[in-house]
Amino acid sequence: MPPKILIVDADPVERLHVEACVRRFGFAAEALAQGAEALARLRAPGAGRPDLIILDIDAQGFELLAALDARGFPPPAIVLACGALAQTPGPALDAGAFDVLRKPPDPERLKASIRNALRAARLEDELRRLARRDGSGASLEDFHGASPQMIRALDLAARAARETLPVLVEGEAGVGKETLARAIHAASARRERPFLALRCAAHAPGALEPALFGGPDGDGLLAQARGGTLFLGDVCALPDGAQARLLDVLDAGETRVMAATRRNLIERAKAGRLREDLYFRLAVGPIFLPPLRRRVDEIDGLAAGFCARACVDHGRFPRAISAPALALLRAYGWPGNVGELARAVERAAALARGGELGIEDFPAVAARVEGFLPFAPPLARAADARGAQGSPFLRLLDDDGEARPLAELEEQAIRFALERYHGRMSKMAKALGVGRSTLYRKLKDYGLAGSRGEAEPSPAQDGAPRPDAAA
CATH class of the missing domain: 3.40.50.2300 (Response regulator)
Incomplete structure (x- = not known):
């Protein structure tokens, strides 16, 4: 917005x-x-x-x-x-x-x-x-809630911050599940206690249980997080033995457990890949974070926040993001979600030389969005940008990524002018910046003279002077 x-x-x-x-x-x-x-x-x-x-x-x-x-x-x-x-x-x-x-x-x-x-x-x-941040490095204010799903997610997160129950955060990779868990912890009564995270999918199954519960000395993450919060990313990767022991931790309630998953956890439980009793204990307050492609209205605010933060981190003068660049960011699908957006904006803010971030500062994004060129303003975002006959936009590149011949671009421009000015030669010639006789000749060259180009007589027919006869 x-x-x-x-x-x-x-x-x-x-x-x-x-x-x-x-x-x-x-x-x-x-x-x-x-x-x-x-x-x-x-x-x-x-x-x-x-x-x-x-x-x-x-x-x-x-x-x-x-x-x-x-x-x-x-x-x-x-x-x-x-x-x-x-x-x-x-x-x-x-x-x-x-x-x-x-x-x-x-x-x-x-x-x-x-x-x-x-x-x-x-x-x-x-x-x-x-x-205002504490050591967790996150705040609920970092999240934008323009879409109904996101508004509901943030409302549930604010409620979770007032409780001590387990929290389950669901969503695709990169939507900010761990960041939201840190923000809930930072807003809770446990904010002065540790927040520790374990990304279960990044460890071999045999290493997860010792990492969580430790050895004889009890030096695992649960012991270190006592009184605080333990975050388990990709919780469905926990082996059966660790799942059973985790239930005991939940019953004790000494350490708050937050878990995250990018998969449908109830389906995993039904398939026997996750204990159903563990699922129901974790899913007391499930929070779903929608992917960024369903939150397009939030991209402007997110990008502005990432840009300001990157300028602070890199000691740069604060930069704005130009309207064409924001249009590019909104047009991209962001398969890596908020994490990918944050990295793209941080890179652009750190490397840009101007006072405003433009399309040229997001070359990797522009290369993936049809209608945008890394060093030019957006050509179009509509389906008409494909360069079909009658489209108000010219596609400068062919299907192989090469520049289209001038003759093709000229023909498309003339076809558009025919439609735009209903075949009125004087208006077409003025708009295209050519003489009427030149325009009439090009209409014949492109096989268009018999369509609408004869709505007015040609210069040869009406006896009009030929100022461009040498053209």
Whole structure:
């Protein structure tokens, strides 16, 4: 979803101008006349928090800045001013404004200020999240819940954090099962105790039981996690002996057990590959994390968070992700789910040279999505991008990945113009940037002169001059 920007300006003409600019930049906009209206809107129950406020200082601007500052962690505010305040922006900046622009704002200057403010806000949010984290390195705030399945999963996770019962997290590889388990632990009363993880599928069956329960000295993971949380990834890989002993641990309740699986665990239990009594003990509070391909609306927020975190980790100036790059990320299927997205964004943020991540910073992703080229904007995301006759898009590559001949591209462009302008030669010639006689000759070359190209007489028929006769 695009960032939401609240515009507050008493002048209706200026308000409409700024709103039109904001929408043209690709952001969502809401416009109000007075600061009091904006404050009431922000205080309304269930009202969504805007990502940015553009504020006319004459529309009770200083009062609104003070009220926002009192709320703690307000959205950034860009102040629009004229006269002396535009010359000396210090008072507005001291009151909490991110930037001060002269009215009416230059569109390019406004666009740069908006992007800088949003970028700084994302970095501040990420720094606050990092500061709130404990040693588990995860927080429930790291998860986005736009889809119904994800909203339900996070609701169950918040409930699980208040309980001590076992937790079963289900989902494909890479959806964040262990991360969610760590976040539940970090939000629970056991947060000061250890969180230890064992990925069962990564060990030979004979090594799992000693790793869990230890030897004669009891130095296994269960002993180390006493009073805390033990996370078992791919729990169905546990051998029978370990499953039986794990039931005793669950009965004792001294250590909380969280388990994860990428397989249908109830089917494994029915097939005899997992003890049914163990399944029912673990599945008291099952949580299903849907794959990222079913959570496309969350990709923008996830990518922004990963980008801000990577900039912090690598000591880079905070970067935004361009709209074309976000379109690319949404178009990709992400078979590796959230983990793959995190790695792709971290790599792009660490290696990018510009102030904004573009399609060229995600070459491996662009190579896998039809209609995107690593160093060009997206051609199309619709089925029409295949380059069929009548499509508004040109496919630049053939089926072998080679550039298509110019003649083919020219013919497709002319066919499209025929459809677009209903065979009106003057409009077609003007749009394509060629003379009418040249266009008529190309229509004949491509066998199109008898279709719609004769809706107007040719230059030779109507006696019109031939300015391009030498073409």
